[in-house]
Amino acid sequence: MTFLKRTMVAAAAVAALAGGPAVAQDNGARADTLVVGTMWESLPLAMAPRRSRFFNESEILDTLIKLDYDMALVPGLATSWERVSPTVWRFELRDGVEFHDGTELTAEVAKASLQRVVDLLPYASDLLNIERMEAAGPLTLEIETTEPFAALPNQLTDAFTVIYAPSSFNEQGEFVKPVGTGPWQFVDYVKQDRTVVERFDGYWGDQPELERIVYRYIPDHNARALALETGEIDFATNLPPADVSRLDADPDFTVYAEPTAGLYYGALNTVGDTPLADARVRRAVNYLVDRDILVKGALDGVGEPAWRFFAPQFDWVPEGVVPYEMDADKAAALLEEAGYTKTDGQWQKDGEPLTLRILSYSSRTEMAAITEALAALLANQGIASDVQLFTWEGMLDLVRKGDYDVSVVFWTPEMTGHPDLHLKSQFHSKAQMNYQGWNNPRFDELVDTGRTLDRGEAWDDTYREALQILQDDAPILPLVHKVFVVASADEVGGYRVHPSGFFFDFKNVSKGE
Numbered sequence: 397m398t399f400l401k402r403t404m405v406a407a408a409a410v411a412a413l414a415g416g417p418a419v420a421q422d423n424g425a426r427a428d429t430l431v432v433g434t435m436w437e438s439l440p441l442a443m444a445p446r447r448s449r450f451f452n453e454s455e456i457l458d459t460l461i462k463l464d465y466d467m468a469l470v471p472g473l474a475t476s477w478e479r480v481s482p483t484v485w486r487f488e489l490r491d492g493v494e495f496h497d498g499t500e501l502t503a504e505v506a507k508a509s510l511q512r513v514v515d516l517l518p519y520a521s522d523l524l525n526i527e528r529m530e531a532a533g534p535l536t537l538e539i540e541t542t543e544p545f546a547a548l549p550n551q552l553t554d555a556f557t558v559i560y561a562p563s564s565f566n567e568q569g570e571f572v573k574p575v576g577t578g579p580w581q582f583v584d585y586v587k588q589d590r591t592v593v594e595r596f597d598g599y600w601g602d603q604p605e606l607e608r609i610v611y612r613y614i615p616d617h618n619a620r621a622l623a624l625e626t627g628e629i630d631f632a633t634n635l636p637p638a639d640v641s642r643l644d645a646d647p648d649f650t651v652y653a654e655p656t657a658g659l660y661y662g663a664l665n666t667v668g669d670t671p672l673a674d675a676r677v678r679r680a681v682n683y684l685v686d687r688d689i690l691v692k693g694a695l696d697g698v699g700e701p702a703w704r705f706f707a708p709q710f711d712w713v714p715e716g717v718v719p720y721e722m723d724a725d726k727a728a729a730l731l732e733e734a735g736y737t738k739t740d741g742q743w744q745k746d747g748e749p750l751t752l753r754i755l756s757y758s759s760r761t762e763m764a765a766i767t768e769a770l771a772a773l774l775a776n777q778g779i780a781s782d783v784q785l786f787t788w789e790g791m792l793d794l795v796r797k798g799d800y801d802v803s804v805v806f807w808t809p810e811m812t813g814h815p816d817l818h819l820k821s822q823f824h825s826k827a828q829m830n831y832q833g834w835n836n837p838r839f840d841e842l843v844d845t846g847r848t849l850d851r852g853e854a855w856d857d858t859y860r861e862a863l864q865i866l867q868d869d870a871p872i873l874p875l876v877h878k879v880f881v882v883a884s885a886d887e888v889g890g891y892r893v894h895p896s897g898f899f900f901d902f903k904n905v906s907k908g909e
Contacts (some may be wrong), residue, residue, distance in 0.1 A: 427907055428607035430888065432900075433620045435634040435761060437613040438591035440582050443516055443571045452555030453898050454593060454611065457576030460487055460506065460537075460559065461552045467710060467813040467895055469549055473501060473559055473577060474537075482544040482848075483527070489535040493600045495561035496581040503531035509560045510539075512569070518828065523551050523821060525847075544848040550814035555898060579604050579903050589613060604903045605890075617761045624649065624883060630907065631884045631891075634761045637696040643883045651883045655709055656897035657810035658878025659702055660766050662754075662802040663795070666871050667833035670801045671750055676734040678870035681752075682720045683727035684777040685770060691876055694769035695762055698881055702874035705866055710810050712851070714860040718867060720874075724777065743778045751780040755795065756804035757788045766875060767804045795831045802873065803831070811896045815859050816847045823871065834871035 438450045451457040460474040474487040493501035507529045513520050525548070527540045541548060551557065561575035574582050579601065580593035591611045595604050612629055614620040621639045624632040635643070635651075644651040664672045664681075671677050687701030700707065703719035728738070736745045743750040752774065756767040764785055771781040781802075786794070795803045809818030820843055821827050825835040842862035849855040866872065880893050887908035894901055 430606050431610045431629040433612050433614045433623050433629040433632040438611045440574055440585045440591050449555040451574045452558050453900050455578040455580050456574045456582050457558035458578050459557050461549050463553050463896055484540045485548055487537045493577050494598045495577050496575050497563045503537040506537050506559050507531055520556050546850050547814050547816040547847045550812040553812050605906045630888050633882045635881050637698040640698055640881055648886050649883050652893050653879055653881045654893035656878050656880040656895050657808040658897045660806050660876040662804050662873035663832050664871050665801050668798045672801050674734050675869055676730040680727040680730040682870055683723045685773050686722045690769045694765040699879050700877035702877045707877040714856040716860050717863045741778050749780050752801040753782045754802045755784055755791045755800045757791045758785045808897050811898055819843045832871045836869055839865045
């Protein structure tokens, strides 16, 4: 135990003996309790924010289908599924499953839950593509889609499709609290402070060893790391890269770092009065940003340089998509073709320097460092920038108005193990979240086709062409593929990083005395 940790633990003990604040009971002292420091506030009393992801990643609620550690589809609340016609899927549900309130899982309940999700979360409607649902038997759910939709089982792994008990909603149909079937049941929520879950002894799967998990909201990234070092928490998520090597070298802690779904990228404004309305400028920018330097300089090497959209480790990503590379000569040719000249090391057009307004947000650990490094790398290549950091909502408000050139964001495009999720929701010309204003009819056609296809040669060809268009027309600037980093006290064991990046899986975690 480090001196800092010993000192802080002793101070906490003295405070407890002296009748200190209630927080003392939720520190890491109890062997049956895991205290997790999180970057985001867990919001168990709201569905829309974060699209219910906390309910899934904390395993309060289950999805019909899950992803294993190879990102392969495995049974969740559905034990099997088959496509009985081009537009109809049939799901057989697990028998004997109880919700935390003692009611039973049935096909009717699953149908009603999915319908509520579609009604309450507009994002869900387009991705699930549901024409109708029917309980074909007590435990048989049929879903008819509006078109042949091979991607449906993968979409049903997404956290927003978790199955709610009817008691999660009041008589007016408004969400009250999460009542699910997972190994952990919701117990308490203190705004801006913590969410508490406890083991559900009626869980249909293997019982967790721990009794209780406390999710502590610690938005300050350095304070979160310090809370782990002082024993205030047992487990810290989204650590600052600068702390990773230090904690890894300390025998009191275990650091877990694995590539997961997730990409930091620049979303480029492709319409309006912006230099990036010209695809040649967008491609030039892609050739001018050295991602290797960015990962080493901004993230202390914690990340993978992203020269294309999807990370290459996922086996469903078709081969043959040509990645970008650092190439100042190609960039110069593109900029000159677009009417720019380089004078005194600065790219200019009509006497005005090429300047990009870059927006981002600071609530995610690595975002400020990545954004500032991007601006520095562009400056080194003769492109000026005006960098501004906001809250997520503040940045999004400007992006929706088109008042930006680049917004640096993070998404998890691989988390359902299928290309459709992000390509359809972010880049299709009709997508609500296509904030770039990008419109490529051939890309739309390919994405609309890809979601109808089963895996095979046609599937590979379709997505390969779509992804190459995304590279060539460049509405984005891929920057860093996510390496998920968490750390725990050394007495915590059994944890594995799930490659989806949105699933804690504390069922197998234990904690020593």
